[in-house]
Amino acid sequence: MLNWLIEQEIWVQALIGTLFTWGMTAAGAALVFPFKTIERNVFNLMLGFASGVMIAASFWSLLAPAIDMADEQGVIAWAVVAIGFALGGLFLYMADKIVPHMHFGFNHDKEGIPTRLKRNILLVFSMTLHNIPEGLAVGVAFGAIQYATGDVMAATLGAVGLAIGIGIQNFPEGAAVSIPLRQEGMSRRKAFMWGQASGAVEPISAILGAILVTHVSIILPYALAFAAGAMIYVVVEELIPEAQQKQTPKGAHYATFGVMLGFIIMMILDVALG
Secondary structure (H helix, E strand, O other): OHHHHHOOOHHHHHHHHHHHHHHHHHHHHHHHOOOOOOOHHHHHHHHHHHHHHHHHHHHHHHHHHHHHHHHHOOOOHHHHHHHHHHHHHHHHHHHHHHOOEEOOOOOOOEEOOOOOOOHHHHHHHHHHHHHHHHHHHHHHHHHHHHHOOOOHHHHHHHHHHHHHHHHHHHHHHHHHHHHHHHHOOOOHHHHHHHHHHOOOHHHHHHHHHHHHHHHOHHHHHHHHHHHHHHHHHHHHHHHHHHHOOOOOOOHHHHHHHHHHHHHHHHHHHHHHHO
């Protein structure tokens, strides 16, 4: 299977990887069928887990390879990753201020330009914004395979590991969209459809990222750091604060345990496969 994947075009590899991550989003959203509500501590654990995965992926899968590639290009590595990382965070900040959306979870806050769009659409817009850097990260990781100076198989395994990690953390995110929508009175079917739709942007952004770095190799370390910065912005700006909105004294502990578990699992995937 892996040999077959290596033989495909880079953009096809990125597409396959993000079809998996989108599928995991849909699987998480499908939890709305057996469950109408989600216990707050479980919700905190899920968001913490997603945060841990994204933090680990940002370093092991994105920043560390970006530093190595910048060194190989003969440029100042710390400057390259700093610029790319900052631009990734700035991109998400500007998107937050411009694109109308609503934060998911139990406390919905509207952001972006004023709009009369329905709450469910704003909620999906929020998750769509967050999934753009995740899809971009997977696409850039697969795009980096062609520049691997060592074992191509190892580079491919690293990209596959990132896709698996993003997919794992997409599972709770899908549930975090669909179940609150169900709690607001939406039918299970509609809540599921809106929940899985938030992951549809990942294949698109992955293909664009893969094609871009394929044709412009010099921007590869910047692109990796950009994706990392955008992912960290999502974690710090929304996921962890929402996970800390506890309804029980132990709620924050569940979020912390989730972060630790997610980080460990993603780190293991990166080190073992990459």
